[in-house]
Amino acid sequence: MSKHCLNCPRSCERDAATGFCGAAEVVRCFRHRIEYGEETAISPSHLFYLSGCNLRCDFCIGEQSAIHPKTGHPLSRDFFEQALAWGRSRGAGNIQWVGGEPGIHLAFLIELMNATPSLPPVVWKSNFYFWPETFELLRPCVDVFVADLKFGNNACAAAHCGVNDYLDVVCRALLKVYRHDPRRLIVRHLLLPGHFHCCFLPVVDWFARNIPEALFSLRDGYVPAGKAKSDPCLRHWLDAEDAANAKKIVAERCRRVA
Numbered sequence: 121m122s123k124h125c126l127n128c129p130r131s132c133e134r135d136a137a138t139g140f141c142g143a144a145e146v147v148r149c150f151r152h153r154i155e156y157g158e159e160t161a162i163s164p165s166h167l168f169y170l171s172g173c174n175l176r177c178d179f180c181i182g183e184q185s186a187i188h189p190k191t192g193h194p195l196s197r198d199f200f201e202q203a204l205a206w207g208r209s210r211g212a213g214n215i216q217w218v219g220g221e222p223g224i225h226l227a228f229l230i231e232l233m234n235a236t237p238s239l240p241p242v243v244w245k246s247n248f249y250f251w252p253e254t255f256e257l258l259r260p261c262v263d264v265f266v267a268d269l270k271f272g273n274n275a276c277a278a279a280h281c282g283v284n285d286y287l288d289v290v291c292r293a294l295l296k297v298y299r300h301d302p303r304r305l306i307v308r309h310l311l312l313p314g315h316f317h318c319c320f321l322p323v324v325d326w327f328a329r330n331i332p333e334a335l336f337s338l339r340d341g342y343v344p345a346g347k348a349k350s351d352p353c354l355r356h357w358l359d360a361e362d363a364a365n366a367k368k369i370v371a372e373r374c375r376r377v378a
């Protein structure tokens with residue numbers, strides 16, 4: 121294994137197992153369940169939550185399970201095939217890789233998907249903090265990409281997930297997927313308390329100007345969690361008026377809304 125992991129733009133000066141995300145050779149699933157409340161196009165979906173993340177946002181609701189790559193059951197072929205059968209029997213229309221961040225396990229997941237007969241349609245939910253080439257590799261085995269576009273500027277991203285180039289990296293990756301097929305891209309934005317002007321408005325503006333044929337999905341279910349509980353803005357619940365305004369703005373500016 122290389123001493124410099126270049127799998128994502130954090131470009132850790134160590135191997136993945138000791139790098140920021142700690143992605144180990146044994147990929148682990150800390151939960152799998154059917155979700156009925158996803159966007160209509162992908163619901164009901166069988167979600168596989170994999171531990172380990174390359175961003176670790178202050179407000180992550182997965183907290184320790186999502187962050188620590190040694191949490192959960194090893195994602196062996198047997199485990200996966202049994203879980204698939206369970207999901208099918210409960211009517212799931214697809215499987216969905218979520219995290220943590222599934223991108224840190226890219227090579228493993230591609231190999232697993234390629235080795236699985238009768239694989240259902242695949243949804244890839246990601247923070248999109250990856251190189252554009254990552255999405256080239258995923259394209260043959262992924263049907264729908266769900267991107268979490270969290271911040272509308274680099275300063276908020278630096279403050280809450282510790283990277284300085286957030287927007288540049290994520291927007292480049294979004295454009296890569298969009299140019300290939302806009303209809304395979306869903307962009308979620310979780311409204312954050314106190315981030316209406318600095319994050320929500322720039323996100324909608326960028327979306328409407330650059331990737332208008334993708335599906336915009338506004339999320340207003342913010343819950344203060346983790347380090348966010350001690351942040352002056354993020355420790356609050358969402359303001360109902362902000363949420364109503366945001367919905368109105370999205371309906372006015374975005375062509376395709378979930």
Ligand code: SF4
Nearest residue numbers: 125128131132139141
């Ligand atoms: S995938 Fe993990 S170890 Fe590799 S560069 Fe990104 S954060 Fe660092």
